[in-house]
Amino acid sequence: MSESIIEESILSRPTYGTLKIVPGLAHYFLADASGAECVIRVVQELPRDMMEKVHILYVPTPGEAALITSLYAVGAKRFEHFPTIEEAVAKLGDWLSDAKMGTQLYLAGTEGLVGQGVAKGEECGLDHTAVQCEHRGSLARRVQCVHCKTMIEDVTTQPVKCPSCELLLFVRDHYSRRLAAFQGVCINAEDPTEEIEIKEVFK
Amino acid sequence: MTIQFKDESFRGDFSYANSPSNIPRFPFPFPEDEYMYSTNIEPHHAARAGSPFENAFDVDEHYVAEMKDRALVLAEDPGRCQALPHMETAGWDFVELVMVSKARDYPDLFKLTIDGDRWHWINKPLQIDDTFTFGDSSTLPCHPMEYIGRQVQGDHAILDQRDGNLWLDAGIITAQADWSLDFDVGMNFFEWHAPVPLAHELGVFQRALKFLLTLPQGQPSRRLNWTLTVNPRLDTSPENYPKWGPDRMTVTPENIGEKVHLRVELQTFWRLPRSNAILFPIRTYLMAMNEVVTQPKWARRIHRVMRDLRPELVEYKGLSRYHPILVEWLSQFDDGAPTSPGIFPD
Numbered sequence: 406m407s408e409s410i411i412e413e414s415i416l417s418r419p420t421y422g423t424l425k426i427v428p429g430l431a432h433y434f435l436a437d438a439s440g441a442e443c444v445i446r447v448v449q450e451l452p453r454d455m456m457e458k459v460h461i462l463y464v465p466t467p468g469e470a471a472l473i474t475s476l477y478a479v480g481a482k483r484f485e486h487f488p489t490i491e492e493a494v495a496k497l498g499d500w501l502s503d504a505k506m507g508t509q510l511y512l513a514g515t516e517g518l519v520g521q522g523v524a525k526g527e528e529c530g531l532d533h534t535a536v537q538c539e540h541r542g543s544l545a546r547r548v549q550c551v552h553c554k555t556m557i558e559d560v561t562t563q564p565v566k567c568p569s570c571e572l573l574l575f576v577r578d579h580y581s582r583r584l585a586a587f588q589g590v591c592i593n594a595e596d597p598t599e600e601i602e603i604k605e606v607f608k
Numbered sequence: 609m610t611i612q613f614k615d616e617s618f619r620g621d622f623s624y625a626n627s628p629s630n631i632p633r634f635p636f637p638f639p640e641d642e643y644m645y646s647t648n649i650e651p652h653h654a655a656r657a658g659s660p661f662e663n664a665f666d667v668d669e670h671y672v673a674e675m676k677d678r679a680l681v682l683a684e685d686p687g688r689c690q691a692l693p694h695m696e697t698a699g700w701d702f703v704e705l706v707m708v709s710k711a712r713d714y715p716d717l718f719k720l721t722i723d724g725d726r727w728h729w730i731n732k733p734l735q736i737d738d739t740f741t742f743g744d745s746s747t748l749p750c751h752p753m754e755y756i757g758r759q760v761q762g763d764h765a766i767l768d769q770r771d772g773n774l775w776l777d778a779g780i781i782t783a784q785a786d787w788s789l790d791f792d793v794g795m796n797f798f799e800w801h802a803p804v805p806l807a808h809e810l811g812v813f814q815r816a817l818k819f820l821l822t823l824p825q826g827q828p829s830r831r832l833n834w835t836l837t838v839n840p841r842l843d844t845s846p847e848n849y850p851k852w853g854p855d856r857m858t859v860t861p862e863n864i865g866e867k868v869h870l871r872v873e874l875q876t877f878w879r880l881p882r883s884n885a886i887l888f889p890i891r892t893y894l895m896a897m898n899e900v901v902t903q904p905k906w907a908r909r910i911h912r913v914m915r916d917l918r919p920e921l922v923e924y925k926g927l928s929r930y931h932p933i934l935v936e937w938l939s940q941f942d943d944g945a946p947t948s949p950g951i952f953p954d
Contacts, residue, residue: 417795417802551788551846554687572850579803583794590846594853595929 414578421519421540426451429535430507432459434481435497435522437490438466439542440513441476447511448479456480460500462493464518494521501529513539517547517558520585527582544607548576549586556586563606564592573601610716613672613733619680624840626899630669634895635660636903636951637834637872641912643921645807649819652828652876656952660874661830664709665760666891667717672733674761674783674842681782681843682758687790688845689754691766691778698766698778699752700743701880702887706756731759753778762874762891765789767797767820769884774820776800777885783842783892785835785871786849786926805920820886825879832951833873835925836934840869840894859930864937865898868930870910897938903953907941914938 424447426432432455436444441463448459459481465473467488477484483500487493501508510531512522519538526536545559555569564573567589574589581588593599616623626634655661660668681688691699707729711720719730725742736759740747748755757764757780765779773796781789792800797817798808807813823829837844838855859867871894878887901907915935922931948954 415802416808417799549791551791552848552850554790577803579791580799581791581795582799584791588788588791588846591850591853594849595856596854597850 424539429509434461437464437514441472443513510536515542524585547586548589616673618677618842637832652830663713678782689780695778698883698885703756765888767886828878830876837871869894911938911942
């Protein structure tokens with residue numbers, strides 16, 4: 406999978422780098438199927454005795470098994486996989502609650518996964534300099550409806566209809582790290598009769 | 609000084625209006641005949657008796673009605689008041705600053721008696737008479753920021769300072785010009801200003817941040833910001849955009865003078881002593897165009913400012929639908945005569 410290119414945008418919109426192992430006492434990884442190969446790439450370069458310090462959480466695409474096998478094969482101290490980002494991030498929180506100084510967190514995959522991993526790391530008191538992110542895969546966005554506060558996952562269209570309050574939302578580039586979400590604001594609030602074409606834009 | 613507090617509304621029948629004597633003290637935001645962003649910060653010194661710059665926290669005829677509107681917003685949406693866990697000390701700094709300032713500046717309205725850490729606070733306009741232990745939040749009915757935020761006009765954000773940046777880590781925000789505290793809480797200075805066009809490129813925020821990071825205690829600063837709002841509605845939050853957005857469709861050449869309001873924010877900046885945070889009050893003043901044009905200097909100037917406003921700002925401030933008819937309507941009050949410098953009426 407090729408590296409994704411995110412166009413230059415406003416200052417609250419996150420940008421991402423490339424995962425690289427830095428010195429640390431423990432290395433925690435969270436990835437989805439798009440980011441699995443990033444984890445394999447960096448972990449494979451580690452000396453064998455370092456694997457005692459590596460902990461991996463993974464969210465596979467439903468029905469996919471090959472990457473689970475590959476990730477298992479890298480020989481991390483702990484490897485667990487979960488069907489949803491939510492469950493994997495909750496587990497990351499459990500792991501980080503026991504983490505010590507010198508912990509490094511590595512996140513790889515779609516923006517929703519990376520964003521929720523960053524928010525969990527921050528919540529658990531990790532300094533932002535101890536968190537690395539690599540974006541891979543779709544540019545689908547996680548969006549908070551500013552009106553009813555519903556979180557809408559995997560948004561690929563502009564605008565998007567809120568499944569809860571049913572308002573048609575313009576997806577802004579304004580991004581909250583705490584919520585791990587872009588902001589969705591009603592696009593035709595001034596004139597609700599206005600017809601707006603829905604286009605696939607976040608691919 | 610006695611203030612007659614008005615019984616009025618900022619929603620529904622929109623009975624809000626300025627008394628004739630209140631109009632000349634409006635903080636008109638344009639010192640010149642043209643407008644562009646600038647880091648227009650000046651010391652928050654007492655200036656001009658009777659002006660909104662005379663006291664630390666200006667109290668005017670709208671005080672009681674504004675506090676009622678805030679209570680309505682918070683009852684509907686408690687997320688308008690949020691503080692991250694490390695912001696409690698800053699909340700107490702805010703309590704102290706407001707109580708000490710108001711008791712000093714308006715002794716007929718507010719009274720503070722301090723006996724060690726036992727504080728006795730009387731707020732006559734809101735009929736509050738409370739005794740509490742300073743620094744002990746269990747002796748207040750709510751978070752200290754919320755307690756005092758319900759008693760002072762204007763929205764209040766509290767900015768934590770660390771890593772060479774300011775972080776929007778607490779706020780009580782019920783009268784905002786289209787930004788969401790719930791979304792922005794926890795953001796740094798550049799992140800929460802990210803949606804503002806042009807200003808980043810002009811270096812406005814870099815300069816403002818540099819200034820604010822070194823803001824000393826006891827030397828508050830202020831600036832004015834502005835937009836236009838249809839109807840005198842305080843709560844123009846993004847949360848409620850579907851409620852106030854349609855108002856923009858209702859403006860006609862016939863009703864524009866009463867419908868369109870100049871909305872001015874008197875923003876002040878205060879270094880807080882215990883937390884080292886910055887208190888950022890955003891005090892909103894509303895005045896109908898019919899009231900603005902009663903002052904000939906303001907009438908001429910606002911026509912010129914609106915006529916020459918950059919298209920990006922027309923769009924960002926949400927004026928597009930009625931901007932042309934506003935400029936046309938204002939032109940009848942502009943005879944082309946020169947205007948005097950500064951914001952005060954002649």
